[in-house]
Amino acid sequence: MDESFAFFxxxxxxxxxxxxxxxxxxxxxxxxxxxxxVPVAVASLSPNPLxxxxxxxxxxxxxxxPLLAQTYLIYYGLGELFPGTWVQQSFLWPYLRDGFWYAIFxxxxxxxxxxxxxxxxxxxxxxxxxxxxxxxxxxxxxxIFWRVTLPRAIQICLxxxxxxxxxxxxxxxxxxxxxVWEVMGTARQIQKVxxxxxxxxxxxxxxxxxxxFVLTRxxxxxxxxxxxxxxxxx
Amino acid sequence: xxxxxxxxxxxxxxxxxxxxxxEGLVVTxxxxxxxxxxxxxxGLIGASAKLSSSKIARGIADIYTTLVRALPExxxxxxxxxxGADAIKFVLSLISEDFDDxxxxxxAAAVAALGFIGGAYMTEVMRGAILSIPNGQxxxxxxxxxxxxxILRRVILPQMLRYALPGMGNLWLSATKDSSLIxxxxxxxxxLFMGYRASAVTKHYxxxxxxxxxxxxxxxxxSMIIIRLLEARLNRGYR
Numbered sequence: 146m147d148e149s150f151a152f153f154x155x156x157x158x159x160x161x162x163x164x165x166x167x168x169x170x171x172x173x174x175x176x177x178x179x180x181x182x183v184p185v186a187v188a189s190l191s192p193n194p195l196x197x198x199x200x201x202x203x204x205x206x207x208x209x210x211p212l213l214a215q216t217y218l219i220y221y222g223l224g225e226l227f228p229g230t231w232v233q234q235s236f237l238w239p240y241l242r243d244g245f246w247y248a249i250f251x252x253x254x255x256x257x258x259x260x261x262x263x264x265x266x267x268x269x270x271x272x273x274x275x276x277x278x279x280x281x282x283x284x285x286x287x288x289i290f291w292r293v294t295l296p297r298a299i300q301i302c303l304x305x306x307x308x309x310x311x312x313x314x315x316x317x318x319x320x321x322x323x324x325v326w327e328v329m330g331t332a333r334q335i336q337k338v339x340x341x342x343x344x345x346x347x348x349x350x351x352x353x354x355x356x357x358f359v360l361t362r363x364x365x366x367x368x369x370x371x372x373x374x375x376x377x378x379x
Numbered sequence: 380x381x382x383x384x385x386x387x388x389x390x391x392x393x394x395x396x397x398x399x400x401x402e403g404l405v406v407t408x409x410x411x412x413x414x415x416x417x418x419x420x421x422g423l424i425g426a427s428a429k430l431s432s433s434k435i436a437r438g439i440a441d442i443y444t445t446l447v448r449a450l451p452e453x454x455x456x457x458x459x460x461x462x463g464a465d466a467i468k469f470v471l472s473l474i475s476e477d478f479d480d481x482x483x484x485x486x487a488a489a490v491a492a493l494g495f496i497g498g499a500y501m502t503e504v505m506r507g508a509i510l511s512i513p514n515g516q517x518x519x520x521x522x523x524x525x526x527x528x529x530i531l532r533r534v535i536l537p538q539m540l541r542y543a544l545p546g547m548g549n550l551w552l553s554a555t556k557d558s559s560l561i562x563x564x565x566x567x568x569x570x571l572f573m574g575y576r577a578s579a580v581t582k583h584y585x586x587x588x589x590x591x592x593x594x595x596x597x598x599x600x601x602s603m604i605i606i607r608l609l610e611a612r613l614n615r616g617y618r
Contacts, residue, residue: 209552209599210592211559214571218592221578222585311449318451322563329454342465346458350450357449 152344156335160348163331166245167356170317170327173249175310178256183295185261186268200261207258213319216251220244220323248320256313263309267302268294300371307364311357318353328352385586388577396577396587403573404594410490410569411555411598417494418554422501429506440502447499456560459492489561497554504546508539541613548606555598570594 188200207215227241271294279289299306321330332349336342389397428440447455464483512535520530562572574591578584 206592206596210595211556211571213559213562214574214588214592214595217571217575218585218588222588225582225584315449315451318453321453329451332454333457342461343458346454346461350454350458353451353454354446354449 149344152339152341153348156339156345156348159335160328160331160345160352163326163328164352164356166325166327167314167317167329170245170248170252170320170325171310171314171360174252174256174317175313177249177253178313179260179306181253181257182260182264185257186264186298187290189261189265190268204258204262204265207255208262212251212255212316213322215255216248216319216323219251219254220247223247244320244323244325248317248323248325252313252316252320255316256309259309260306263302263305264298267298270301271297303364303368303371307361307368310364311360314356314360315353385583388581388583388586389590396573396581399573399577400570400590400594403568403570403591404598406568407555407558407570407595408598410486410493410561410567411551411558413490414493414497414558415551415554417490418497418501418550421494421498422505425498425502426505426509429502430509444499444502447496452496452557453560453563455496456489456492456563459495460488460564463491464488485564485566489564489567493554493557493561496557497550500550500553501547504543504550505539507546508543509535511542512538541617544606544610544613548602548610551606552599552602555602556595559595 185200185203188196189204191197191200224247275293275297276289279293284292317327318329320327321333324330326334328349332345335345339345387395389395389400425440425443428436429444431437467483516534516538517530520534525533558569559571561567562569562575570591574587577590578587581587
């Protein structure tokens with residue numbers, strides 16, 4: 146047991162160094178994905194079938210196929226297009242060679258699908274009276290969306306979004322399969338180098354639990370802040 | 380390579396990948412169904428433990444659901460896959476030396492791991508469903524002199540199903556998608572693994588991963604239709 150503990154201490158710095166990679170994967174995918182979710186949700190509610198059907202199809206495909214298949218498709222499928230072309234000489238190549246950006250691309254598109262569906266429901270749940278009130282004040286359609294519908298929808302779906310963000314944090318472990326050395330990938334690398342099966346995985350698991358805990362707390366603060374007008378003054 | 384020859388790669392001959400993709404589809408469905416059955420069982424046990432009066436049972440169930448839901452599925456899959464195999468080997472080695480070269484079936488180990496993960500989510504779905512059964516129904520059953528098991532079988536389970544079905548449907552859909560993770564184990568013959576193999580051999584990555592994704596979509600579509608029919612059937616007494 147002592148020997149195991151000593152081993153944990155020796156691998157801790159390597160694993161801890163991978164934490165920022167996992168966190169930035171989560172952060173950028175959430176940022177891009179949730180931003181993309183807004184047009185996806187709006188399009189899926191549009192009366193125009195040319196917007197509604199593609200958006201509904203997009204949500205369906207993203208939710209209906211495994212994230213791992215999407216990640217492989219983007220990493221290997223896009224990667225197949227580039228080698229031997231002008232792209233290889235371009236200034237973008239260092240980025241296009243790196244699995245990190247493919248992972249963010251895949252996770253963002255996936256998040257956009259899932260969040261788009263959640264946001265769609267939330268937009269529909271915004272009380273009609275609030276939109277009517279805004280219209281009575283002479284708000285333009287765009288202003289109503291940015292000032293009333295969207296903020297209210299985000300407020301409504303925030304608890305669900307907390308859950309989604311945690312799912313995203315866990316899903317970033319799939320990036321290890323396209324050569325991104327985040328926590329999971331680093332753990333598997335340590336497994337291969339040290340021939341230890343359990344300790345690296347358990348250590349990575351502890352790190353994930355801590356990250357999920359901190360993220361939950363952070364989202365609770367965000368929820369508190371967004372709902373601050375509802376808090377009864379002490 | 381033009382379009383026509385790309386599709387000829389999918390033919391059902393010795394040169395085509397069609398047959399192997401169909402086999403992969405079957406394996407994926409088999410793994411999903413078996414893992415789902417395990418998670419149903421664990422979910423029922425977990426939900427009963429969470430609602431029981433025993434502090435120990437509640438504590439164990441809480442640790443189970445919290446841990447499983449906080450850890451990435453991939454990490455859990457690898458951890459359970461390795462440790463489960465080792466544990467079984469260890470137990471067998473205690474029984475007899477004849478089992479020394481016993482190898483755990485990768486299919487069974489993958490199913491156990493996926494089922495263990497799904498069970499934690501299932502526990503929460505079933506707990507919520509049991510709690511939404513009006514208390515008066517259970518009291519009425521007690522008043523009729525039904526035994527606890529009879530109440531479970533005749534009152535709780537049939538009514539709970541109606542409340543649990545939306546959540547159970549979602550979990551089935553994630554079970555089919557999570558089953559793709561077993562391709563990582565390297566010796567499974569599931570759908571995504573076939574996509575991996577086919578694209579590695581032919582170098583048509585985009586094409587074969589798209590084929591795998593479309594087949595997964597097919598599973599999802601059929602599942603959604605069945606779930607909708609089941610929901611209509613279970614809700615036939617209402618509205």
